[in-house]
Amino acid sequence: MLLPPVYDPVLIRSLAASLNIAEMGAALLLQRDLTTEEGASHFLFPDLTRLHDPFLFPDMEKAVARIAEALRGKEKICIYGDYDVDGITAVALLVRTLQDLSAEVEWYIPDRLKEGYGLSDKGIQDIHTRGVGLIVTVDCGITADQEIALARSLGMDVIVTDHHLSRDPLPEAVALINPKLPGSPYPDKDLSGVGVAFKLASALQQRFYHTDSASEHSLPLYLDLVTIGTLADVVPLLGENRILVHAGLDQLKRSGCEGVKALLLESGLYGKPMTGSAIAFSLTPLINAAGRLGEPAMALRLFLTSSTDEAKTLARELKGFNVKRKALDQAITEECIGRIEASPILLDSAFLVLASDQWHPGVMGIVASRLMERYGRPALLLSIENGVARGSARSIPAFHVLDAITTCRDLLIDFGGHRLAAGVEIREDNIPVLSDRLNRFAQTALSGQTLLPVVQTDLAFSDLDALDWETLHLLKRFEPFGAGNQKPLFYVPACRVMGSPRLLNGGHLKFRVSAGRTTFDAIAFRMGHRLNDLVKGPVTLAFHAEENEWNGQKNIQLNVRGIA
Incomplete structure (x- = not known):
């Protein structure tokens, strides 16, 4: 279902005049709730000097003091992180920051398949045998009260840095650094895990280098890591996230990290314009693939190595993992779609719950996202092994x-997450009850809503004639795009498909489309099931306008996201 944009032409003209920008730009600003000249200016011109003071976190002083104590006493410090891109980049950032301060620092990332998410008893015991005195968690730990109690009983202190929602009881740690803690005065609640780690690193820089600027000393060298992790974690690209990613995309072009350079080469991005979309879709899947298939340490070693040759080897291996991940993803997605289409009960479900003992647990989140996008409702995918299921849920806004x-929670072994994504662990025999309860909850919460994929557009044109290079130049001012600042979607009715659309491998559609006097190439990813709609006659399209380069020639291409 395509929804045309809604906006006030009077407000658009007023904001356009005050900012001296095109009305199209003013419309996009208003849709982002940027209604004042100051707010719009801050959005269009992100600046590192507008970052909040890291000591606004209530426990930041305690965290810095405990790390300073460890440095003076030459204690071993272990950075304990999650196995996804956000967690891996956060570990790399703090390891390198502490190495800059001459700390004796180690790291630990749990095995996704054997230990699951977050702190584990196994991990705590392993770290204890290494003689570690202080554990600093990144992108995890806020719900690990029992594991942190174990660490304390073994004589280790713990500092938690996390961005996930907490639950009672809070862990008894030296410091809890989390913008989402109840009552936290920290202004920006939407930092990623690596973003919170960055704030700790920034506080350390301020204390040890006696500076109040994030643009001094070695810290900005790691904005490339902050950018990769933030984009991968799909947090809103507004406020501090926008500032960090905007600066980090620029730094990626000249990254001093051998691992980052090797990844850019392997993904084909080296020397090309750095955009949020390019990093999210071409680079982060390579890093994620290792964690999904059980080798997250490989990705971390890539970010920590100073060897060009080792970095190139690791990047090639990650690319191989990603090829395997894609095959698993596609096969399981196709199986799920087949099961849903063959089941009236599943088609009527307000919350899709599917499980199998044949599915690889590392791709449950990806497949859940695919189903959520296709069917316009929340989805939970579960991989079963030895009577226990682990999986991921993805949701609509x-x-x-x-x-x-x-x-x-009474049915679950463990769970966690946030509004749009969650992870669960459950006994296999409780899955039917879980499915029933989630469906009843969703039916009530979504009562009166049509459960169809909804595409909300930003700008409506009567034809394609207004789409030109000047439009694309304007859109670049809104980069970086991502959650909370999606790439603008254009809405154009009565588009004519020229010639015969082509169905490509992977279920993608390639075609040419015309409206008015203008014709463009168009691509529709994973929309092969809409081929007949294109053949039947004029269609309404929702699309992103993108620059495409082929054989040295640049042209405007439509990336179609909706067909009606």
């Missing part, structure tokens, strides 16, 4: 998936 899952 109108539905708080963690709230739904929390109502089923």
Whole structure:
């Protein structure tokens, strides 16, 4: 279902005049709730000097003091992180920051398949045998009260840096650095895990280098890591996230990290314009693939190595993992679609829950996202092994998936997440009850809503004639795009498909489309099932306008996201 944009032409003209920008730009600003000249200016011109003071975190002083104590006493410090891109980049950032301060620092990343998410007893015991005195968590730990109690009983202190939602009881740690803690005065609640780690690193820089600027000393050298992790974690690209990613994309072009350079070469991005979309879709899947298939340490070694040759070897291996991941992803997605289409019960479900003992646990989140996008409703995918299922849920914006899952906590071994994504662990025999409860919760919460994929557009044109290079230049001012600042979607009715659309490998559609006097190439990813709609006659399209380069020639291409 395509929804045309809604905006006030009077407000658009007023904001356009005050900012001296095109009305199209003013419309996009208003849709982002940027209604004042100051707010719009801050958005269009992100600046590192507008970052908040890291000591606004109530426990930051305690965290810095404990790390300073460890440095003076030459204690071993271990950075304990999650296995996804956000966690891996956060570990790399703090390891390198502490190495800059001459710390004796180690790291630990759990095995996704054997240990699962977050702190584990196995991990704590392993770290204890290394003689570690202080553990600093990144992108995890805020719900690990029992594991942190174990660490304390073994004589280790713990500092938690995390961005996930907490639950009672809070862990008894030296410091809890999390913008989402109840009552936290920290202004920006939407930092990624690596973003929170950056704030700790920034506080350390201020204390040890006696500076109040994030643009001095070695810290900005790691904005490339902050950018990769933030884009991968799909947090809103507004506020501090926008500032960090905007600066980090520029730094990626001249990154001093051998691992980052090798990844850019392997993904084909080296020397090309750095955009949020390019990093999210071409680079982060390579890093994620290692964690999904059980080798997250490989990606971390890539970010920590100073050897060009080792970095190139590791990047090639990550690319190989990603090829395997894609094959698993596609096969399981196709199986799920087949099961849903063959089942009236599943087609009527307000919350899709599917499970199998044949699915690789590392791709449950990806497949859940695919199903959520295709069917316009929350989805939970579970991989079963030895009577226990582990999986991931993904949700539409109108539905708080963690709230739904929390109502089923009596059925679960473990769970966690946020509004749009969550992870669960459950006994196999409890899955039917979980499915029933989640469906009833979703039916109530989504009552009156049509469960179809909804595409909300930003700008409507009567034809394609207004789309030109000047338009694309304007759109670049809104980069970086991502969650909270999506790439603008154009809405154009009565588009004529020229010639015969081509169905490509992977279920993609390639075609040429005309409206008015203008014709463009168009690509529709994973929309092969809409081929007949294109053949039947004129269609309404929702699309992103993108620059495409082929054989040295640049042209405007439509990236189609909706067909009606």
